[in-house]
Amino acid sequence: MGLLAPIFAISLAVVVVSGSHQSYPGTSSRPILSDSEANTLSESNYFQGWSPSAINVPSKGDYVVGSGQTYTDIQAAVNAAIKAGGSTRKYIQIMPGTYAQTVYIKGSVPLTIYGSGSSPTDVKIELTQGADLSTSSYVNQVNPSGSRYKDGDPAYSTYSDCASQSSGTIGTTCSSIFWIMSDNVEVYNLQVRNKYASSSQGQSVALKTDADKITISNVYLISYQDTLYLGSGKQGVVQRVYVDNTHIQGDVDFVFGGGTGVFNKVAFTAVSDRHPSGAVIFAPSTHPTNSYGFFVINSVITGDSGFLSSKKVSLARAWDAGVSTGGYVAGTSPNGQLEIRSTRIDGVINADAPYTTATSNRAYSGNAGTSRNLNDNNYNRFWEYNNSGDGA
Numbered sequence: 001m002g003l004l005a006p007i008f009a010i011s012l013a014v015v016v017v018s019g020s021h022q023s024y025p026g027t028s029s030r031p032i033l034s035d036s037e038a039n040t041l042s043e044s045n046y047f048q049g050w051s052p053s054a055i056n057v058p059s060k061g062d063y064v065v066g067s068g069q070t071y072t073d074i075q076a077a078v079n080a081a082i083k084a085g086g087s088t089r090k091y092i093q094i095m096p097g098t099y100a101q102t103v104y105i106k107g108s109v110p111l112t113i114y115g116s117g118s119s120p121t122d123v124k125i126e127l128t129q130g131a132d133l134s135t136s137s138y139v140n141q142v143n144p145s146g147s148r149y150k151d152g153d154p155a156y157s158t159y160s161d162c163a164s165q166s167s168g169t170i171g172t173t174c175s176s177i178f179w180i181m182s183d184n185v186e187v188y189n190l191q192v193r194n195k196y197a198s199s200s201q202g203q204s205v206a207l208k209t210d211a212d213k214i215t216i217s218n219v220y221l222i223s224y225q226d227t228l229y230l231g232s233g234k235q236g237v238v239q240r241v242y243v244d245n246t247h248i249q250g251d252v253d254f255v256f257g258g259g260t261g262v263f264n265k266v267a268f269t270a271v272s273d274r275h276p277s278g279a280v281i282f283a284p285s286t287h288p289t290n291s292y293g294f295f296v297i298n299s300v301i302t303g304d305s306g307f308l309s310s311k312k313v314s315l316a317r318a319w320d321a322g323v324s325t326g327g328y329v330a331g332t333s334p335n336g337q338l339e340i341r342s343t344r345i346d347g348v349i350n351a352d353a354p355y356t357t358a359t360s361n362r363a364y365s366g367n368a369g370t371s372r373n374l375n376d377n378n379y380n381r382f383w384e385y386n387n388s389g390d391g392a
């Protein structure tokens, strides 16, 4: 009889673990950090010494874009600001309206590009530009009559590389509508949308970053596959992006890349209309020696009604970039790193198995050991801590 109480206590503890899916160490399908592990993977660890400052925009920018303004084309204002040079931050204000164009930012001048409407959707930057677009259609769409990108302009080489892809189609990277290649860029209060919606080849990037210390705040990013592409993930290259108060929408791999991203108060919404058979939110391709891929905090992970009933959203899969089927090598191949923390996860996912097979066909393998190394590349590096909601 004396043993009854302890046995009861043990079975209760087991019930709590399997019911919540948020108790350390979790399972090999869904690992959960301990408090001390979470201390080594906090927001400041991901920032690696950077403290992004809040974006403050002036009521009148140094360069104003809009109908009847000095600039009617965002790229022209960006080019002028970069050509003016210097290390003082320059402000590019975009008046409400729809801008059917690409924006490529390449140079060394710190820039803040902001919409001056009362909501992010008042300034829409959008094109229909899938990875399978022919280079000739790209030239007509992005640089009609050579008007937007000219030899000698800051981002001319980017444009001309995209226009001369040997495959004859532009590919995923050049599908980007808003492409940041300069450090210290801030983007505030606007919407970037890639309107491509084919059911076959789906890659269509809305916004891409290939630089360090980028802040994206109060922005709507909308596409289907590959909406937000962060960084390259090369060894020793630190590319930090801070995203806050932002809405990101898509279906397949819609937040992906090898850079470091900190997402605070972000709504990630999976939409089921194009590809109802399944969505994947995060597809990091973090270098195996980089401990900091994507960090999500104080956010909401949700989906439309189709996914709320089917639960066919995966939180993540590893993008084993450059790795052929079956070719993953631990410590050499990229191994996406992700932490989802203090976030509401709605019932759009399978809570028992929220992660899926990597792009190289490597089966998902979470590390649920109690003396685990969080950077053991023989396992996936996807972690959760302190999440809530029906999917948590």
Ligand SMILES: *[C@@H]1O[C@H](CO)[C@@H](O)[C@H](O)[C@H]1NC(C)=O
Residues within 6 Å of the ligand: 342, 343, 386, 388
């Ligand atoms: C857990 O998340 C909630 C928000 O859902 C937050 O208020 C709380 O501070 C978090 N606790 C820890 C230990 O991070």
